[in-house]
Amino acid sequence: MMLPRLTLAGALLAATAAYAHETAGQHGGRVADAGKFHVELVAKGETVNVFVSDEGQKPVPAAGFKGTAILVVGGKPTRVPLEPADGNRLTGKAAAALGDSPKGAVQLTGPDGATASGKFN
Template identity: 45%
Template sequence: MLRTILTFFLLAAPAAAHEPGIGPNGGMRVDAGPYRVELVPAGTAVNVYVTMDDESDIDTSKMTGTAVLLIGGKPVRISLAPATPGILSADTGVEVPTDVKGAVQLVGPDGKTVQAKF
């Protein structure tokens, strides 16, 4: 019995490590491949902050991304573009709730794709 309980907790622990948390910019933050990705809605805009796992900055000028967000019960697909260093942004054209659900797919400078789910 004790072995079963310990096994459950050991298997469940890695899954819990990827749950969204609050990032330094006030948005939801998750790990995605070698990156930490933070989704910060601001009115009709969406800002995606990208850092390395060790919190070091990354040059987002060579990155692209797509976000699919559930807004008003409907999926909204937006293309993210480099805004300022470390940030990809887009204007959705509609008000984005602060607790929006969805996913962000990023293509890094090396051409590899990662996905962050919020």
């Protein structure tokens, strides 16, 4: 029981270093910095979509990326594995509805093996 909390705390602390700002995105979600990328988090029901763009807001193809969204639902961390979908979108399904603006972090591993995290308050 303590391990999931420590994992979430570690992920959120790591994401804090990568976090510079959070703004509204093209797909109706929130955008945060994640290393050299911007990630837009869009949650609807159990579905999590993450859109990846570069520093110039140009879409970055999701092919080759892996990711995990660690979101707080009902006061507990929920891990949602993310897989590439179409275009610059990674997607995953949570076990329960997330609400429209869940708090947490998105962790990405790029095709080159580099990792980045974005935090959502």
